[in-house]
Amino acid sequence: MxxxxxxxxxxxxxxxxxxxxxxxxxxxxxxxxxxxxxxxxxxxxxxxxxxxxxxxxxxxxxxxxxxxxxxxxxxxxxxxxxxxxxxxxxxxxxxxxxxxxxxxxxxxxxxxxxxxxxxxxxxxxxxxxxxxxxxxxxxxxxxxxxxxxxxxxxxxLVPAFHQGVFGHPGKTVLVLNLGGIANLSVLDADGATVLGFDCGPGNALMDGWCQRHTGQPYDDGGRWAATGSVLPPLLDRLLAEPFLGEPPPKSTGRDLFHADWLASHLAAAAPGASPADVQATLTEFTARACADAVQRFGRGGGELLVCGGGAFNTQLMQRIAALLPGVAVDTTAARGLPPxxxxxxxxxxxxxxxxxxxxxxxxxxxxxxxxxxxxxxxxx
The missing domain is CATH 3.30.420.40 (ATPase, nucleotide binding domain)
Structure with a gap:
């Protein structure tokens, strides 16, 4: 830049x-x-x-x-x-x-x-x-x-900025912003071509559930999620959300991923589930949605830089890395700009x-x- x-x-x-x-x-x-x-x-x-x-x-x-x-x-x-x-x-x-x-x-x-x-x-x-x-x-x-x-x-709107700061001619770099909503930037090796889109929920669902059941505004480090177990029927329903399968360009927000949306899936797939298990499932859902976007649209990029508050969720970061073998996952701090x-x-x-x-x-x-x-x- x-x-x-x-x-x-x-x-x-x-x-x-x-x-x-x-x-x-x-x-x-x-x-x-x-x-x-x-x-x-x-x-x-x-x-x-x-x-x-x-x-x-x-x-x-x-x-x-x-x-x-x-x-x-x-x-x-x-x-x-x-x-x-x-x-x-x-x-x-x-x-x-x-x-x-x-x-x-x-x-x-x-x-x-x-x-x-x-x-x-x-x-x-x-x-x-x-x-x-x-x-x-x-x-x-x-x-x-x-x-x-x-x-x-x-x-x-951030992909143009990502290109200027994190782009690397000759190397495809991926930037994942884990805010309330997650968005992915794909910075092509040609130094000019950029793809970017919202790929699903970031922290919004996890934070809301954590606030409701623990009184804390977010799951610090993902430690609460780590005490629970993923609920496969609920995870499958969440991953069936049509937005996730749509091609870019696309964007979303709390208009889609909100508490009532989650409640409807819970009632159908996991009534009476343990709150910790739901948190574990929401964390896995976020990780899967992000990893799927990288696999479908990442153009073979071998480096994923993560920013936003979700970069501090150790459990989430570990799951994203595990779902993307062969991709080096790190935060943007590695490139000089803290998440x-x-x-x-x-x-x-x-x-x-x-x-x-x-x-x-x-x-x-x-x-x-x-x-x-x-x-x-x-x-x-």
Whole structure:
């Protein structure tokens, strides 16, 4: 991703903010684009229980007074974002005026591309105007909807960034992001061809089940899952989900993989099952869905780099590696970018692309009609 020596370094410093479908909070990075992509600082904050509960509720349809609640949740999210930005600036010593832009992803509450009217929509709660006011920095937000308007899925958007950071000419590299939803990037050996798509659930189902039965927001290291046994009838039903068999381009979210979806399969295949056995089965389901995507679309890549919160789930990582003999599985830290920083850094890059007037999507990944400049810009 290093720029040619003659290229001026415009918009050198950018901040990326990511809050994903795992609903665990906000990750933020301050990136220096002077020579490649160097993360100078990383900061994060968890959502308080009330905001997390409200964001989760807004993922489901039919709630009371949704527009009002969504607007207030967006304001609360912007304040959380602003707190992370302040931490990044304090740690770096850079003033707001040195930051070209903040790329703020927002919180996805609905993702329905192509549906209903042929165009569909993707909706990320955010209050970028408030964020710009709070931080005194230009904000680039609403980064998915232009791709959807152009006939695309609006996701995943990170494969272009993955190519710049992790691509290796002469070698096919695979990047698996294990957020709330899992997505796979296939970076071809030719150095130019990129495939990317959502391949199934990441942490969303596992985290939800863990929260419900243990009170903990996630299964630390997958240790709880390791105490259970996989339930074959339930696993078979989960793996029969039609989305898994669809070809890319494709994307998904909590609109599909949610608690009611799981409950219907549990009632049919494993009523009265031990919670630990269900957790073990959900972990295996996530691992199988990811491994199957690699086997079907990985183009013989022998290296799989994993990022996102799921990279810290030892049980999940071990199962993915066991299902992919011959593929070297490691986290992105092995290539210089810690797993929890990758997505936030991608949105810093997307913000910079918008300021430079350059496309941020890959039509071959999202299915859009062509390259598009992504995001709405809220000047400081």
């Amino acid at each position: 290093t720029l040619p020596a003659h290229t001026p370094i415009a918009h050198r410093y950018c901040i990326g903010l990511m809050s994903g479908t795992s609903l665990d909070g906000v990750d933020g990075v301050l990136v220096d684009f002077a020579e490649g992509t160097q993360v100078l600082q990383h900061a994060s904050c968890g959502f308080d229980a009330a905001l997390r509960s409200e964001l989760l509720a807004l993922n489901r349809t039919g709630g009371h007074d949704e527009l009002h609640r969504a607007a207030l949740a967006a304001n609360a999210l912007a304040r959380s974002y602003a707190g992370v930005v302040r931490e990044l600036l304090q740690a770096s010593g850079l003033p707001p005026g040195q930051i070209a832009a903040i790329g703020a992803h927002g919180q996805t509450v609905r993702h329905r591309p192509h549906m209903f009217d042929g165009t569909g929509y993707t909706l990320q709660l955010n209050s970028p105007a408030l964020l710009a006011e709070l931080c005194g920095i230009t904000v680039v937000a609403d980064l998915r909807s232009r791709d959807v308007a152009a006939g695309g899925q609006g996701a995943p 929890q920083q990758v997505e936030a850094a991608a949105f810093a890059w997307l913000a910079r692309q918008a300021l430079l007037g350059l496309p941020g999507n890959l039509p071959a990944v999202t299915g859009a009609h062509g390259p598009r400049i992504l995001g709405a810009i809220y000047p400081a």
